[in-house]
Amino acid sequence: MKNNDTNEHRVRQRRKEARPAELIAAALDLFVERGFAATKLVDVAARAGVSKGTLYLYFADKEVLFLEVIKQGLMPVVVEGEAMLGPHSGDSASLLRGLILRWWTLVNGTKLGGIPKLIISEAGNFPEVAQYFVENITRRVDALLGKVLQSGIEKGEFRKVDIASVIELVGAPILMRSIWECSMATSCRGGKADSERYIHTHIDLLLKGLSAGD
Amino acid sequence: MKNNDTNEHRVRQRRKEARPAELIAAALDLFVERGFAATKLVDVAARAGVSKGTLYLYFADKEVLFLEVIKQGLMPVVVEGEAMLGPHSGDSASLLRGLILRWWTLVNGTKLGGIPKLIISEAGNFPEVAQYFVENITRRVDALLGKVLQSGIEKGEFRKVDIASVIELVGAPILMRSIWECSMATSCRGGKADSERYIHTHIDLLLKGLSAGD
Amino acid sequence: MKNNDTNEHRVRQRRKEARPAELIAAALDLFVERGFAATKLVDVAARAGVSKGTLYLYFADKEVLFLEVIKQGLMPVVVEGEAMLGPHSGDSASLLRGLILRWWTLVNGTKLGGIPKLIISEAGNFPEVAQYFVENITRRVDALLGKVLQSGIEKGEFRKVDIASVIELVGAPILMRSIWECSMATSCRGGKADSERYIHTHIDLLLKGLSAGD
Amino acid sequence: MKNNDTNEHRVRQRRKEARPAELIAAALDLFVERGFAATKLVDVAARAGVSKGTLYLYFADKEVLFLEVIKQGLMPVVVEGEAMLGPHSGDSASLLRGLILRWWTLVNGTKLGGIPKLIISEAGNFPEVAQYFVENITRRVDALLGKVLQSGIEKGEFRKVDIASVIELVGAPILMRSIWECSMATSCRGGKADSERYIHTHIDLLLKGLSAGD
DNA sequence: CATGAATGAGCTTTCATTCAT
DNA sequence: AATGAATGAAAGCTCATTCAT
Structure with missing residues (x-):
């Protein structure tokens, strides 16, 4: 009892x-x-x-719930982001590949892509949220990728490219996919390339595009 | 009088x-x-x-207005899309570059990115809209890009890549940028790569990544 | 047409x-x-x-409506208050009688007594309202009555009394009645003295109580 | 333990x-x-x-609690009322003065004025409460005062006045004060006559007003 | 045609009340 | 007995929609 x-x-x-x-x-x-x-x-x-x-x-109210959703939703990304910053070895190409794959694993098939979608959709109504996202997620990921690219270039592994642009180009396909996936959850979903093939083609093309050697 | x-x-x-x-x-x-x-x-x-x-x-009502906004907003894209399909010559690389640049010109700095953003945001509530978009825009652009890539591969200009994936990879950076730009209209906008450099880096990386020659 | x-x-x-x-x-x-x-x-x-x-x-909302009710409800009192302040002649007793009767005419049988009732009831939740009432109505009426009493005393018409107290004593029966009337509007209303007799007894008692002569 | x-x-x-x-x-x-x-x-x-x-x-519920509050709050008044009804001697004037002072002592500075305030405020929603109050408190006090006034008149101590009116006039200043005090508890409280002076001026004026001798 | 006063369905939020612990 | 998590009826407020002018 x-x-x-x-x-x-x-x-x-x-x-x-x-x-x-x-x-x-x-x-x-x-x-x-x-x-x-x-x-x-x-x-x-x-x-x-x-x-x-x-x-x-x-x-307390709907807005607080929204903010909490964003905050909690972003947390795993931040945590994983920290992890990505951890010790890494090998050439810049494998490093970059590793980062992209980890990121992909994080968002592919999960509801995590919903967060960026949400932020994009509501940025107009919640500028603070957008700001928070940019300052805490985007900036950090950008810094991380920037470092890898920079060192790759310095080591002569990568061509001399515009780093700021490449950073965006690395992320865009990943974000775009997860956003799209979330949006189409209920409706049409067909016609898209296979997930595995997609990410590997991205990496493949990117690394080939970056490679200094030819 | x-x-x-x-x-x-x-x-x-x-x-x-x-x-x-x-x-x-x-x-x-x-x-x-x-x-x-x-x-x-x-x-x-x-x-x-x-x-x-x-x-x-x-x-008639708010929803009709919404549908009309989408329809009208999509029109220029369709029209331009048709134009893109017109006669073209030269190697596949220049063709692809041309298409990307035309697309970019269309969306960069205009409010046109708003349409995809809108569709992504509201796809959950208006599946027909999403469907319409996919079937009339995405599919057509995909078909066009697919043709170019296919012929490039056949002519030995491009490596043998997964065409479906590459199609998405061509568009993602363009879409992502314009969507982001629209979302951040009111709030933070800084920290992004220069527009011209961005698109050329995209093309550059992409073509190098695709090129068969090495 | x-x-x-x-x-x-x-x-x-x-x-x-x-x-x-x-x-x-x-x-x-x-x-x-x-x-x-x-x-x-x-x-x-x-x-x-x-x-x-x-x-x-x-x-705009319920509170604004409330404030407006108070404001509009008080206006006639203020206006009438101004009128009371106008030129007056004769001995202090008739003056005082006149003021009381005017005040009584204003509130007796009208919904005007509702305003003080409302303020008393809601003072806890709307201190600004109470404050406004005190500062704009009470104080002004008090000043007016004070002047009359003062001059009555100075002229030897009235006994030397505590003016502040008498001011309250003049108003209390008028306020109390109108508040009570409003409260009991729906329920029991019986058992009260006749309105005319009531106010005249008030004046009668008051003036006799104040009078210096005996 | x-x-x-x-x-x-x-x-x-x-x-x-x-x-x-x-x-x-x-x-x-x-x-x-x-x-x-x-x-x-x-x-x-x-x-x-x-x-x-x-x-x-x-x-049982909020309303029962309310009723209980009223009932319990009224009890001391009833009890004291009974006491007032007890044996008394002397002239009517001292009797009246005594009653008023006892009443005043009961409410002045205590939260007891809250009960009338509450009843006035909620009479519209709880007519039974108002009725109860009138029938058990008001009526009894009125009867008591009435008796004193009546005998005062009969003994030639007081002038022939309208008893019903005077009863109200005796109570109004006491009630009004205690109600006002309760309402203004949180907000502005200044500007009022001193408590001791107030009640004595009331008695003074009242008795002089009532007195038959002149 | 254009207007904007009026409407009421619908959503957010509060709080008396219940009940498992 | 005492608690406080859970509930849902009820009230405030918004805004798409209508229609008399």
């Missing part, structure tokens, strides 16, 4: 602690699918398996 | 005929900036210099 | 101009009857013969 | 028995300060140092 009580208490406690994450997950799904304004909080709550009112026990 | 009346009538007539286009332009701006749901029709009307009621003389 | 048009337009115009006042009147009634928080805006709108939405064409 | 338990039990018991009163006190404060509708039960519970749920162990 006592045991049971404790168990049940634990269950409740666990739910209470899990709720915010569950709600955020539900909200992410719907915000990405329908956009911020078109998402009804009742639906978010329902998808998380709770009632409207419960949502307000954890988030 | 009569004369004046006629003049006014003419002006009115002109305005009257221009109205739909003006309203669509205003709507495009706002839809792109704020999203479909967050855009108020009063604001659209105001931006077009007319009253709320007038809008309804030309568009 | 044209004539008709103009007429109808006039009617519309007239309504548009009358609306705020109508809404304020309806709101005053209900705020006084039920209190601010317990009054539903739908009911206010309904009582004014319009729909919920219309209310928002004229007042 | 056991001992401790017993102690805790006793404390608990004491608290348990005090709970309703504590909750009522907390509720009175808040109802007076903010009004019935604008008072949240969580806040009442919090002010009483218990949780929301506990409140429901003692009161």
Whole structure:
């Protein structure tokens, strides 16, 4: 009995602690699918398996929920970004390939592409969010890629290219794909190149395009 | 007096005929900036210099306006797309370069990137729109690029690559840029590579990556 | 036809101009009857013969409406207050009697007593309102009465009394009655002294109480 | 341990028995300060140092709590009223003075004025409450005062005045003050006559006004 | 044709109330 | 007994849409 009580208490406690994450997950799904304004909080709550009112026990209002969705959604990217910065060895080409593949693994097939989509869609209404994204994610990834490219050029592995441009060119195909994927989740999805082939073609073309040797 | 009346009538007539286009332009701006749901029709009307009621003389409701915005916004792309399909000569590389540059000229610095942004943002709520876009724009551009790549490979100019992937890789940087630009219109815009350098680096890297010769 | 048009337009115009006042009147009634928080805006709108939405064409939100009700409700009092300050002659007693009777005429049987009731009820939630009332109404009336009492004392007509106290004592019975009347509007109303007798007994007692001669 | 338990039990018991009163006190404060509708039960519970749920162990719902607040708040007045009715001697003037002073002592500086304020504010929504108040308090006090005045007149001490009116005139300044004081608790409080002077001026004026001799 | 006052469905948010722990 | 997480009815407010002028 006592045991049971404790168990049940634990269950409740666990739910209470899990709720915010569950709600955020539900909200992410719907915000990405329908956009911020078109998402009804009742639906978010329902998808998380709770009632409207419960949502307000954890988030002050819709905007706070949105911000939290972004923040929580960005966290794994930041964490992984830190990891990418870790020790690496070998030539710049393998380094670059490694980074791209890690990034790809992170977003491909996951809902993570939803975050950029969300930010792009709502940047007009939430400039702070866009700003935060740029300053914390974009800039860091850019710096990382910039370093790799720079050293590749210095070592004579890569041609002398405009680094700023290449940084964008490395990321664009990855972002574009994941954004597209998220947008088309419900509707037409066909006609696109196979995921594996896609990323490897990207890397292949990129490295060949960058290579100094010919 | 009569004369004046006629003049006014003419002006009115002109305005009257221009109205739909003006309203669509205003709507495009706002839809792109704020999203479909967050855009108020009063604001659209105001931006077009007319009253709320007038809008309804030309568009049955908000959704029709949205569809019209997409349709009209896509038109130039389709037209230009047709032009791209016209007679072309020379090697596949120059052909590809030409196509990319034409595309770039079309979107760079214009509000045209707003259309893809809009479609991406609203695809979840308007699957027909997304479908229409894919079937009429994406597919056609893809077919065109596919032909060029195919012939380039056949002529031995390009390496044997996965054409479907490369098609996407050609477009992603162009789309990504224009979408991003539109999103950040109001907020932070800095930190990006110079536009001219960007597109030429893209072409440069791409062609080098594709080139069979080494 | 044209004539008709103009007429109808006039009617519309007239309504548009009358609306705020109508809404304020309806709101005053209900705020006084039920209190601010317990009054539903739908009911206010309904009582004014319009729909919920219309209310928002004229007042930004419930609080603004409340403030406007107070402001408009106080205006006649202020105006009448100014009038009271006008030229007056005769002995202090008749002067005081005149002022009390004018004040009484203003509030007795009208909804004007609702304003003090409202302010008393909501002072806790709208301190600015209470402050405004004190500073603009109470203080002015107090000053006026103070002057009359002062001069009455100086002329030897009135006994030497504590003026500040008497000022309150002059007003309390008037305020109390009108507040009570408003509160009991719907429920029990019986058992109270006749209105005419009441005010004259007040004046009678007061003047006799003040009079220096005996 | 056991001992401790017993102690805790006793404390608990004491608290348990005090709970309703504590909750009522907390509720009175808040109802007076903010009004019935604008008072949240969580806040009442919090002010009483218990949780929301506990409140429901003692009161069926918000309205019951309100009624209880009124009932409990009225009790001291009733009790004191009874006391006032007790044996009294001397002339009518001292009798009246005594009653007024006792009443004043009861309400001046205490939160007791809150009850009338509450009743006035909520009479529209709780006619039964108003009715109860009138029938049990007002009527009794009125009867008491009436008797004193009547006998004063009969004994030739007081002039022949309209008793019903005078009854109200005796109470109005006392009620008005205590109500005002409660309303302004949080906001502006200045500008009022000194409490002692106020009540004595009231008595002074009243008795002089009533006195038959001149 | 153009206007903008009016409407009311729909969404966000609050809070009295319940009930598992 | 006491708690506070959960609920959902209800109220404030917005805005697409209508229609008299």
